[in-house]
Amino acid sequence: MALSASISAPTAYISCFASSNNSTLSSPPLLKNLRFPLFWPWQKVKMGPLTVSPMGFGTWAWGNQLLWGYQESMDSELQQVFNIAVKNGINLFDTADSYGTGKLNGQSEKLLGKFIREFEGNKQLQANIVIATKFAAYPWRLTPGQFVNACKSSLDRMQIEQIGIGQLHWSTANYAPLQERALWDGLVAMYDKGLVRAVGVSNYGPKQLLKIHDYLKARGVPLCSAQVQFSLLSMGKDQMEIKNICDSLGIRLISYSPLGLGMLTGKYSPSSLPSGPRGLLFRQILPGLEPLLNSLKEIAQKRRKTIPQVAINWCICKGTIPIPGVKSIKQAEENLGALGWKLTSDELLQLENGALESPQQMIQNIFQTR
Numbered sequence: 001m002a003l004s005a006s007i008s009a010p011t012a013y014i015s016c017f018a019s020s021n022n023s024t025l026s027s028p029p030l031l032k033n034l035r036f037p038l039f040w041p042w043q044k045v046k047m048g049p050l051t052v053s054p055m056g057f058g059t060w061a062w063g064n065q066l067l068w069g070y071q072e073s074m075d076s077e078l079q080q081v082f083n084i085a086v087k088n089g090i091n092l093f094d095t096a097d098s099y100g101t102g103k104l105n106g107q108s109e110k111l112l113g114k115f116i117r118e119f120e121g122n123k124q125l126q127a128n129i130v131i132a133t134k135f136a137a138y139p140w141r142l143t144p145g146q147f148v149n150a151c152k153s154s155l156d157r158m159q160i161e162q163i164g165i166g167q168l169h170w171s172t173a174n175y176a177p178l179q180e181r182a183l184w185d186g187l188v189a190m191y192d193k194g195l196v197r198a199v200g201v202s203n204y205g206p207k208q209l210l211k212i213h214d215y216l217k218a219r220g221v222p223l224c225s226a227q228v229q230f231s232l233l234s235m236g237k238d239q240m241e242i243k244n245i246c247d248s249l250g251i252r253l254i255s256y257s258p259l260g261l262g263m264l265t266g267k268y269s270p271s272s273l274p275s276g277p278r279g280l281l282f283r284q285i286l287p288g289l290e291p292l293l294n295s296l297k298e299i300a301q302k303r304r305k306t307i308p309q310v311a312i313n314w315c316i317c318k319g320t321i322p323i324p325g326v327k328s329i330k331q332a333e334e335n336l337g338a339l340g341w342k343l344t345s346d347e348l349l350q351l352e353n354g355a356l357e358s359p360q361q362m363i364q365n366i367f368q369t370r
Helices: 072-087 107-118 123-127 144-158 177-192 206-218 237-249 277-288 290-303 307-317 329-336 345-357
Strands: 045-047 050-052 092-096 130-135 163-168 196-202 223-229 252-256
Touching: 045 252, 072 107, 072 123, 072 329, 092 107, 107 130, 107 144, 130 144, 130 223, 144 163, 144 177, 163 177, 163 223, 177 196, 177 206, 196 206, 206 223, 206 237, 223 237, 237 252, 290 307, 290 345, 307 329, 307 345
Parallel strands: 092 130, 130 163, 163 196, 196 223, 223 252
Antiparallel strands: 045 050
């Protein structure tokens, strides 16, 4: 499905089937004015009972003023971002009941629900949208019933009847182990009540992932997905162990922060940092990423892709579903260009060697358990 005439598709997207070489397909003169789809919508993957696009879009920035500078004036463009994504085959959107700062808590869910209701495109595309939302393990959510109520509140904010994937946002094993069993039972209850089509977890390390998988399985509830920080900046021992566990148990790994909060975009340098808290993190890590960024740049130039497209494609080639964040039309179009092609085995090795040669890695999320 092509974009509307007001949005031009970058030529890099036209090389969608160039999966085994470094050349880009050129268009015959008669095809120069045709609009090519940014994403080939027949490419889908299974995630438990769901069928989803091989990449989703993350909405952490929708409502977050502290890290991402959200303002309500951005809502119109965010709606265009959503429409572009859906019209081009993206049907997986990740959110959380905690996304949105201060009085804007829950804003991401509210916006997603609004955009779904107001979508004016193909109704089948609208019906196929999968919302994966995460429920925070707040200290006052102490019983299964309270966790189910959190799910119902998310349904109310989005004004939908059923959530695609209901996810436990983080484990409390490190600081409140007695609370965790109630949260697991809450996942079971919301699944049994039909409030969610599938259940998943986020920020679970290898040991806790095995525990919750077995606990849910004993109660007839399959664990559909595990969402962790996973990228060329986050491929340490724990992350790869999580990936292996997911592969062996049929759990789909969702990789958040596939661009390392923006460090793998090629847009920043030690002398040009983002504002706010991200700038402090970038100042610490960016100087040690030169080997990796050079590898990304070299492959991107040969492929006539962008650095973010190459970094996202690496996640897809590793069998994960990346959910890069989007807050502008430009980002949406660029992210879509990560689909429809595959890095070669040599290119994957080059990137991974570049990552290993880089003295810095992304700081692991403090919410992730062992």
